[in-house]
Amino acid sequence: MRIAVIGAGGVGGYYGARWLEAGNAVTFVARGAHLQALRERGMRVDHPAFTRDGAVACTDLDGLCAGDPAGFDVIVLTVKSGATREVAERLRAWFDHGGHRVPVLSMQNGVDNEGELAEVLGPDGVIGGFALRVATHVEAPGHITATGPGQVVTGLWPNRAAAVAGPASTLFPELVRAFDAGGTPVIETDDIRRELWRKLVINNGLNPVSALTGWDAERLSRNPDTAALIRRLMRETAAAARADHVELAEADIDEMFRIVYDLGPIKTSMLVDREQGRPLELDAICGAVLARARQLGDDAPATAVMASLLRNGLWHEPG
Ligand SMILES: NC(=O)C1=CN([C@@H]2O[C@H](COP(=O)(O)OP(=O)(O)OC[C@H]3O[C@@H](n4cnc5c(N)ncnc54)[C@H](OP(=O)(O)O)[C@@H]3O)[C@@H](O)[C@H]2O)C=CC1
Numbered sequence: 126m127r128i129a130v131i132g133a134g135g136v137g138g139y140y141g142a143r144w145l146e147a148g149n150a151v152t153f154v155a156r157g158a159h160l161q162a163l164r165e166r167g168m169r170v171d172h173p174a175f176t177r178d179g180a181v182a183c184t185d186l187d188g189l190c191a192g193d194p195a196g197f198d199v200i201v202l203t204v205k206s207g208a209t210r211e212v213a214e215r216l217r218a219w220f221d222h223g224g225h226r227v228p229v230l231s232m233q234n235g236v237d238n239e240g241e242l243a244e245v246l247g248p249d250g251v252i253g254g255f256a257l258r259v260a261t262h263v264e265a266p267g268h269i270t271a272t273g274p275g276q277v278v279t280g281l282w283p284n285r286a287a288a289v290a291g292p293a294s295t296l297f298p299e300l301v302r303a304f305d306a307g308g309t310p311v312i313e314t315d316d317i318r319r320e321l322w323r324k325l326v327i328n329n330g331l332n333p334v335s336a337l338t339g340w341d342a343e344r345l346s347r348n349p350d351t352a353a354l355i356r357r358l359m360r361e362t363a364a365a366a367r368a369d370h371v372e373l374a375e376a377d378i379d380e381m382f383r384i385v386y387d388l389g390p391i392k393t394s395m396l397v398d399r400e401q402g403r404p405l406e407l408d409a410i411c412g413a414v415l416a417r418a419r420q421l422g423d424d425a426p427a428t429a430v431m432a433s434l435l436r437n438g439l440w441h442e443p444g
């Protein structure tokens with residue numbers, strides 16, 4: 126399969142390297158010092174069960190859009206959620222100019238990326254998805270470290286029953302086969318919108334608390350106070366999901382908490398962003414919950430406090 130990974134950071138770099146190793150043609154789209162390192166030294170990926178170090182095909186977004194979209198079977202989007210719309214607009218212009226539409230798979234956290242992509246690119250061009258049970262980060266330009274089984278959860282947007290037939294639904298079965306054959310465990314779902322909300326239960330529960338405290342998932346899930354806070358944030362997320370007609374029960378909270386408990390001593394992407402001085406995905410994570418709560422006439426007080434502390438930079442600095 127010919128894959129362009131837009132945003133070859135932690136998630137894009139790790140999964141892209143896996144797909145490359147499995148025999149797919151992968152083009153990594155990056156920028157800045159990371160892109161320069163990829164060009165000069167290639168990409169090194171270190172995972173306990175997988176290592177790859179070598180040259181990769183890479184470019185920036187302008188370089189990608191200067192080529193022919195028909196040269197790709199799928200575009201995998203792994204930029205942070207705040208950049209989704211801007212990238213979608215670039216893709217639409219590229220597809221229009223090239224006279225060819227390429228299906229786009231989102232592998233981001235948050236429940237709004239696929240909807241934004243569908244608005245800009247058309248609902249028949251979008252595949253929903255996210256990375257589960259993986260912690261993967263750019264350690265230094267050109268160098269990615271990852272841990273965890275690294276599953277892909279994916280499905281036609283917004284769910285199999287309501288999906289509009291088109292390029293995405295045509296490609297979907299082949300995409301699942303290619304990922305599976307390439308050693309990336311795939312969980313195929315008929316209701317990706319629901320699964321995205323279940324993932325948001327994890328992210329709104331864990332990520333803000335990790336970014337505020339600097340603690341890893343193991344410490345946070347075993348400390349009774351932070352574990353109780355995470356569960357409370359998870360419940361607020363589950364309540365907010367009703368605005369999108371997604372019903373989540375206490376069993377979902379237990380299952381998502383268990384995933385957090387089993388993550389081990391990993392840093393969340395939000396903690397890494399905070400440590401590296403990058404924007405936090407607050408709109409996509411806490412903001413999505415707060416907006417839905419408002420829509421339902423509810424409040425989500427713990428989420429509101431987390432978002433406010435993080436927006437104001439009130440986190441714990443070690444030392
Ligand atoms: N990291 C993890 O373990 C997990 C992350 N996720 C989710 O996956 C998504 C990706 O996260 P993650 O991999 O951590 O993010 P990263 O920040 O590591 O990677 C995103 C990359 O995209 C690059 N980028 C952004 N805009 C452009 C552009 N216009 N052109 C070229 N490159 C661009 C960024 O560059 P720059 O650094 O210059 O901004 C960065 O290298 C997020 O939604 C996250 O929540 C989900 C599960 C686990």
Ligand SMILES: CC(C)(CO)C(=O)C(=O)O
Pocket residue numbers: 234256257258259260327328331332391392393394395
């Ligand atoms: C919680 C975690 C590690 C789960 O994969 C994640 O999604 C993130 O770091 O953003």
